[in-house]
Amino acid sequence: MTDKYAVFGNPIAQSKSPLIHSEFAKQTQQDMSYEAILAPVDQFSTSLTEFFANGGKGANVTAPFKEQAFAMCDELSDMAKLAGAVNTLFNLPNGKIGGDNTDGVGLVNDLEMLFGPLKGKRVLLVGAGGAARGCILPILQHNVAQLVICNRTHEKAVELQSLFNEYGNFFAKPIDELISPFDLVINSTSAGLSGQLIALPDAIVDATTDCYDMTYSQQTTGFNQWAQALHARKTADGLGMLVGQAAASFSLWRGVTPDKGPVIRKLREQLAQKAAE
DSSP: OOEEEEEEESSOTTOOHHHHHHHHHHHHTOOEEEEEEEOOTTOHHHHHHHHHHTTEEEEEEOTTOHHHHHHHOSEEOHHHHHHTOOSEEEEOGGGOEEEEOOHHHHHHHHHHHHHOOOTTOEEEEEOOSHHHHHHHHHHHTTTOSEEEEEOSSHHHHHHHHHHTGGGOSEEEOOGGGOOSOOSEEEEOOSGGGGTOOOOOOGGGOOTTOEEEESOOOSSOOHHHHHHHHTTOSEEEOTHHHHHHHHHHHHHHHHSOOOOHHHHHHHHHHHHHHHHHO
16 A cells, blocks of 8 residues: 655645655655645644544645644654754654654755865854754754854844753854854855845855855845855755755655655756746
């Protein structure tokens, strides 16, 4: 019998997850289906409970339900506990639900594939929302020299620093105190998609700086346009992170690791076609 998986979100029509997981399933010869489910904002728990009651094996969760998914889990991975959010759910014995967060793993794998090892780098993380929180520990685990977080509301960055104090080399700084270049700057905010970039000092980017935007779009994101104007060494968007977190979920469910490369290329081609239309 075909195993059932799904992604829950609201909105969800834009989700690339069904395409990504169907490609992974073909690659690895897995007998599984994967659908996108639009859950009403106030009925996520009901939708998810029904899905598992009807034989669902596992699910992904996207905005705005990651915190609700976290609250519904009977068991949580350490990564999910620290992220305070869950993007991957799976069946446990006795009808219980387990939760993990693969966003940070997806990000770090993509960063190292694009820019080389994180070890010893000075990294700036822009934004202090859920996307940032899920990535702090995976970055610190790769032995960066320093991870600095900044946010439009500095207090939120300070809150995150206090959560991760014990992991070392992690500092919250006000934006106006950022006065020298970093090896890597990561934008975790979605502000660039709406054209509302956080005003960052030009001094944080020079010709040795790599810049990464967790969002992606048909055109170069606003953050990456800004970085390119400052002659950043390399820029990249978050498409590889999207495929990477999906690959980590897939591996957790199916016990096999898919090849991300062909799927990233397929999605990139689709984006290029849409941009050309």
